[in-house]
Amino acid sequence: MSSSQGFDEQVPLGVYLHAPFCVSHCTYCDFYTKAYSDGSQVRTFAEALAAGVRNSSEDLEVTGRAVDTLYFGGGTPSLLEPADLEKVMESLRATFRLLPGVEISMEANPESIRREKLRAFRSLGVNRLSLGVQSFQPAILSTLGRAHTARRAMEAIEDARAAGFDNVSFDLMLALPGQGRETVKRDLQTSLSLEPDHLSVYLLEMDKQSALRARIERGELPAPTEDDAAEQYELTRAALTRAGFLHYELSNFAHRDKQCKHNLKYWTDMPFVGFGPSAWSYLAGRRFRELADLEGYLEAAQRGVPPQREGMEGGVEERLEEAIFAGLRLIEGIDLADVGRAYGVEDPLGERRQAILDLEEAGFIRLDGSRLRLTRRSYTIANEIFEVFV
Ligand code: SF4
Structure with a gap:
């Protein structure tokens, strides 16, 4: 895939x-x-989001475009009730x-879903669930301020399977205060026993x-070191690849064909459009987002106008740099010849070449052909x- 596709209206969008x-x-x-208060707050928001999809799409001239991935993120989109989701899906x-075959992912927190709700989401088209688990250790969940218990997280995964999801992912965290080799091993054992499709x-x-971070800086919690992070990450990488997962992006592991197609768009410089307060878009080479302002968002929907946006100005050079950084997050890396063609430059590394060669010499990066x-x-x-060659 190449960046030039980001400008091609025939390329399906991610939403x-x-x-x-x-x-x-x-x-x-x-x-x-x-802060979540009650169902009526979410209902009002879902109506505004449904309107925002229509109003912003018209304004951005993307109405009618083909879409191959939808991703409900947050926040906690699983706080939507099925009737709320139905309104947004209709829009x-x-x-x-x-x-x-459109991939429809939803992030979900274990405390906000039960089997019946998941069945309803599944019947509305959601076909990929990404659960915010983070850890199965009660003490760590408490330090993280998570609203669920380890038991509820395990039940949520069972609920997802029972509701018909055959593409279930969950998040884990490493390099946390008080987390050591043994707790990471226990979390990995529990994770693998739950047979996720993606982690x-x-x-x-x-x-x-x-x-x-403030608590760590005040000395109230032990600070994780870079060595802890490297050791725990390597332990995790080894265990998951041994268990048959493909390590396809720095933070992501998947069983065959279960890579997140939506997130792959971010790493392969493909276009996407975002709706909702703080949601980013990348269209025709421009990055911009809807303002992180819920009240303004609701008000715009009431007035029947698109919400306000803010843009990131960037020339070809900045975009090319971002495409290289994003592509380097993929374990397979990036084809510089593709990037060069997409951005119309002969040598995408340009002045970065010497820094790259130094990093290669030091064993941090590998340049094989292009x-x-x-x-x-x-x-x-x-x-x-990445900072070395900015
Ligand atoms: S990390 Fe916690 S607070 Fe942040 S979006 Fe997820 S559930 Fe909400």
Whole structure:
């Protein structure tokens, strides 16, 4: 796949929908979220989102475009009731041409779903579930401020299977305060016993502002070290690949054909459109998002106008750099010849070439012909590697 496809109206779009509500705020989270109060709050939002899909699509001139992935993220989109989701799905079907086999993912938190609700979501077309599990250790769930217990997380996975989902993913976190080799091993054993189709494994990001980071900085919780992160990540990578998972992106592992098609668009420079407060779009080479302002979003829907957006200005050089960074998150790396063709440049590395060669010399990156990829020792320090050649 190449970036030029991002400008081609024949290329199917990915659609992201952001539902901002959460029952509580996790201590490590820096996403745009709003406290969940009751079902009527979510119902009002779902009506606004359905209107926002229509109004923004018209304004962005994407009405009628073919769509092959839908992704409900948040926040906690599983707080929507089936009737709320139905309204949004009706709007999506009326606005876009959903292709046969469209992947429809929903993020779900274990406390907000039960078997019947999942059955209803499944019958509305949701065919991929991504569960926010994070850990099966009660003490760690408490440190993270998660609203569910380990038992509820396990039941939620069983509920998803019973409701007919054959594509179930869940998230795990590593490099957390108080987490050691043994707790990671126990979480991996439990995870594998639940037979997920896909797993996302994230390291705690210490460069983001969060309540958890503040507690670590005040010395109330032990600080995870880079060595802890590398050891736990490698342990996880080895266990999952041994169990037959394909490690296809730095944080993602999948069984055959169960890679997340929507998220692959982000890493392969493909176009997507986002709806809902704080949702990003990438269309015709432009990145922009709807404002992270729920009240403004609801008001725009009432007035029948698209919500306000803010854009990131960036020339070809910035976009090319982003395409390289995103592609390097894939374990297979990126084909620089494709990138060059897509952006109309002969040498996409340009002035970065010497820095890349130095990184290769030091064993952090590999350049095979036109294919550039990170080596295994860079997987937990990818952001630092990217900074070297910005
Ligand atoms: S459930 Fe997800 S979005 Fe909501 S606060 Fe927790 S981490 Fe953030």
